[in-house]
Amino acid sequence: MELWYTEKQTESFGITAKIRETLVTEQTDFQKLDMIDTEEFGRMLVLDGMVMTTIKDxxxxxxxxxxxxxxxxxxxxxxxxxxxxxxxxxxxxxxxxxxxxxxxxxxxxxxxxxxxxxxxxxxxxxxxxxxxxxxxxxxxxxxxxxxxxxxxxxxxxxxxxxxxxxxxxxxxxxxxxxxxxxxxxxxxxxxxxxxxxxxxxxxxxxxxxxxxxxxxxxxxxxxxxxxxxxxxxxxxxxPLQVDETQIPELETKYYTPRLHKAAFVLxxxxxxxxx
Amino acid sequence: MELWYTEKQTESFGITAKIRETLVTEQTDFQKLDMIDTEEFGRMLVLDGMVMTTIKDxxxxxxxxxxxxxxxxxxxxxxxxxxxxxxxxxxxxxxxxxxxxxxxxxxxxxxxxxxxxxxxxxxxxxxxxxxxxxxxxxxxxxxxxxxxxxxxxxxxxxxxxxxxxxxxxxxxxxxxxxxxxxxxxxxxxxxxxxxxxxxxxxxxxxxxxxxxxxxxxxxxxxxxxxxxxxxxxxxxxxPLQVDETQIPELETKYYTPRLHKAAFVLxxxxxxxxx
The missing domain is CATH 3.40.50.150 (Vaccinia Virus protein VP39)
Known part of the structure; x- marks a missing residue:
């Protein structure tokens, strides 16, 4: 049996992820909390049916x-x-x-x-x-x-x-x-x-x-x-007046000093x- | 009845879109060609099961x-x-x-x-x-x-x-x-x-x-x-040596002269x- 988690991001569009395991499914005092393990993105925290975070991204x-x-x-x-x-x-x-x-x-x-x-x-x-x-x-x-x-x-x-x-x-x-x-x-x-x-x-x-x-x-x-x-x-x-050459390189996977201003160009x- | 088109973008992850109508589904000499009308993205061209283009994006x-x-x-x-x-x-x-x-x-x-x-x-x-x-x-x-x-x-x-x-x-x-x-x-x-x-x-x-x-x-x-x-x-x-101030503004919805170099910052x- 294959289990897939589907999140409707709008009424008519969504994402779907194959899951290995459901770890938690619980109604807290504030919201519905699900923790699932997906094949593509690893473990995934879902609150009120919306992906909050995944190990991969x-x-x-x-x-x-x-x-x-x-x-x-x-x-x-x-x-x-x-x-x-x-x-x-x-x-x-x-x-x-x-x-x-x-x-x-x-x-x-x-x-x-x-x-x-x-x-x-x-x-x-x-x-x-x-x-x-x-x-x-x-x-x-x-x-x-x-x-x-x-x-x-x-x-x-x-x-x-x-x-x-x-x-x-x-x-x-x-x-x-x-x-x-x-x-x-x-x-x-x-x-x-x-x-x-x-x-x-x-x-x-x-x-x-x-x-x-x-x-x-x-x-x-x-x-x-x-x-x-x-x-x-x-x-x-x-943020647009920052001197990017003075930003130190941290251990990151997305942000870089070079991206600091570029991220604001929409x-x-x-x-x-x-x- | 609701019809949804699901594209597996990987073996274990995909997108799913509610459709209004299937306009074409045909095997051409080169590939499978589907044209569908989706609620969220409008008409969508799909080749070999992969979204090629949609009216909205x-x-x-x-x-x-x-x-x-x-x-x-x-x-x-x-x-x-x-x-x-x-x-x-x-x-x-x-x-x-x-x-x-x-x-x-x-x-x-x-x-x-x-x-x-x-x-x-x-x-x-x-x-x-x-x-x-x-x-x-x-x-x-x-x-x-x-x-x-x-x-x-x-x-x-x-x-x-x-x-x-x-x-x-x-x-x-x-x-x-x-x-x-x-x-x-x-x-x-x-x-x-x-x-x-x-x-x-x-x-x-x-x-x-x-x-x-x-x-x-x-x-x-x-x-x-x-x-x-x-x-x-x-x-x-x-492209990184272009003088952005000399790029004319076209009628666009994504590209701008300001984005010309920023798009290359990854x-x-x-x-x-x-x-």
């Missing part, structure tokens, strides 16, 4: 959330990751030796628990001494920590279910206040083929709050359309969404 | 085959497209007013016939007076036309079936000889997630023949992994395939 998302912002800020010491319970963004953040403390605020403790158990390649740095893991509502944490962080990364699910408030203008205002005077934030903002409206809305909201707003993109095969966008809001530092139809 | 592939090479060559007048019977690349080539003649050599006349009938948005320029359409083997045409073209574009299917010879070193040598002294060629070279070996092989072969070899990428949602690569071989002109794991 996770590096793209996690590197591209973390490094553009951390190499735009000249001296990031205190970093907050909202969501991201699989620990992949945290792993990338810790590659920056100047980061003294990385705080992870994940609303669903089960995501952390099962990621540690089944995705150790991704979650392996959550026990690092520079990391503080908090199981709580990111919205509340932001509200309670004014002028605290150099960089804030929003590694959320889609704007349905528990992550819906993380795409509201009020959340971006809270992030602005939780950042220090030269702070930077970045959020995953879905894909331009099926969710153009979302990219436009976030862009408008962030522009109203932050002096500098930039959008960049990366290729993630298991995410809808294969192209994912990230929106950056910055109080002072512009296809015409995506560029048009940010105007 | 065709612009990416066609623009990105045509414009990087045509804006690297300072004065392209004679252009050859090998394959590409749907006419999409020809449509983009004709956006360059300096092109006097664009020759299409497609081995399978049925692709041309059904594209004209069912994909007029794509094939609509095949009757243009600047275009010559030849139904023949591209390999033979190349062999018979030495020192003839400024730019040659290889818009082939995957390296199985009728297109297999188009990925051989001997074909690239033939292209070199069919190009004028400052000619440029470009070929689609599949995706880096599932076909890394192919990209490496083509890169090695082209490097042995052309003084300048460059690889660039674009996001195509209906192609495997969502990221597609293109390999360019050039006798004299380097993720680390893809960059490594080209070394």
């Amino acid at each position: 996770e590096f793209v998302y996690h590197e591209m959330v973390a490094h553009p912002a951390l190499f735009t800020h000249p001296n990031p010491k205190h970093v907050l990751v909202v969501g991201g319970g699989d620990g992949g963004v945290i792993r990338e953040v810790l590659k920056h030796p100047g980061v003294e403390k990385a705080v992870l605020v994940e609303i669903d403790g089960k995501v952390i628990e099962y990621s540690k158990k089944f995705l150790p390649e991704i979650a392996g740095q959550l026990e690092n001494s520079r990391v503080e893991v908090i199981v709580n509502d990111g919205f509340m944490h932001i509200h309670d920590h004014k002028n605290t962080y150099d960089v804030i990364m929003v590694d959320s699910t889609e704007p349905v279910g528990p992550a819906a408030p993380l795409f509201e203008r009020g959340f971006y205002q809270g992030i602005f206040e939780a950042l220090k005077e030269d702070g930077i934030f970045v959020a995953q903002t879905d894909n331009p083929w099926f969710k153009a409206d979302l990219i436009q809305k976030v862009n408008r909201d962030v522009k109203e709050i932050f002096p500098i707003t930039r959008v960049y993109a990366a290729n993630i095969p298991t995410y809808p359309s294969g192209m994912w966008t990230f929106t950056m809001g910055s109080k002072k530092h512009d 296809p015409k139809f995506v560029e048009d969404l940010t105007k | 065709e612009f990416v592939y066609h623009e990105m085959v045509a414009h990087p090479a045509l804006f690297t060559h300072p004065n392209p007048k004679h252009v050859l497209v090998v394959g590409g019977g749907d006419g999409g690349v020809i449509r983009e080539v004709l956006k360059h007013p300096g092109v006097e003649k664009a020759v299409l050599v497609e081995i399978d006349g049925k692709v041309i016939e059904y594209s004209k009938k069912f994909l007029p948005e794509i094939a609509g320029q095949l009757e243009n007076s600047r275009v010559e359409v030849i139904v023949n083997d591209g390999f033979m045409h190349i062999h018979d036309h030495k020192n003839t073209y400024d730019v040659i574009m290889v818009d082939s299917t995957e390296p199985v079936g009728p297109a297999a010879p188009l990925f051989e070193r001997g074909f690239y040598q033939g292209i070199f000889e069919a190009l004028k002294e400052d000619g440029i060629f470009v070929a689609q070279t599949d995706n880096p997630w599932f076909k890394a070996d192919l990209i490496q092989k083509v890169n090695r072969d082209v490097k042995e023949i052309f003084p300048i070899t460059r690889v660039y990428a674009a996001n195509i949602p209906t192609y495997p992994s969502g990221m597609w690569t293109f390999t360019m071989g050039s006798k004299k002109h380097d 993720p680390k794991f893809v960059e490594d395939l080209t070394k």
Whole structure:
């Protein structure tokens, strides 16, 4: 018998992956959580029926959330990751030796628990001494920590279910206040083929709050359309003004100093969404 | 009843699209040809079970085959497209007013016939007076036309079936000889997630023949992994030496002058395939 997992990315289009084994299928307090082992992409975390991460392609998302912002800020010491319970963004953040403390605020403790158990390649740095893991509502944490962080990364699910408030203008205002005077934030903002409206809305909201707003993109095969966008809001530092020759080479598989600015050069139809 | 078309892009991974209607399903002299109407991507041409083009995302592939090479060559007048019977690349080539003649050599006349009938948005320029359409083997045409073209574009299917010879070193040598002294060629070279070996092989072969070899990428949602690569071989002109400020803005949806060089900046794991 062959078992295939199919995700409908839209009402009429999807991806399908042959699976070896189902490791977890559970309704947590917040969402449906499935952990499956696929032949093509290895182990895969699925929340509310949407692929969150896989062993084979996770590096793209996690590197591209973390490094553009951390190499735009000249001296990031205190970093907050909202969501991201699989620990992949945290792993990338810790590659920056100047980061003294990385705080992870994940609303669903089960995501952390099962990621540690089944995705150790991704979650392996959550026990690092520079990391503080908090199981709580990111919205509340932001509200309670004014002028605290150099960089804030929003590694959320889609704007349905528990992550819906993380795409509201009020959340971006809270992030602005939780950042220090030269702070930077970045959020995953879905894909331009099926969710153009979302990219436009976030862009408008962030522009109203932050002096500098930039959008960049990366290729993630298991995410809808294969192209994912990230929106950056910055109080002072512009990612496009960074001197790429001064960026050190990290151990990465996607991000490079050469890609730092190139990732912000968008296809015409995506560029048009940010105007 | 719901009908879904599923393409296995690898043995264990694929895409699936809800269809409204099957318009053509036929075994031509060269390949299996299906034309279907999908809800998400509109009409879709499928050859030997692989998506070739769709109404919704065709612009990416066609623009990105045509414009990087045509804006690297300072004065392209004679252009050859090998394959590409749907006419999409020809449509983009004709956006360059300096092109006097664009020759299409497609081995399978049925692709041309059904594209004209069912994909007029794509094939609509095949009757243009600047275009010559030849139904023949591209390999033979190349062999018979030495020192003839400024730019040659290889818009082939995957390296199985009728297109297999188009990925051989001997074909690239033939292209070199069919190009004028400052000619440029470009070929689609599949995706880096599932076909890394192919990209490496083509890169090695082209490097042995052309003084300048460059690889660039674009996001195509209906192609495997969502990221597609293109390999360019050039006798004299380097796409990375082009002055982007001198590139005129065409009517495009993907390519822009700003993207001209950025498209060549590859993720680390893809960059490594080209070394």
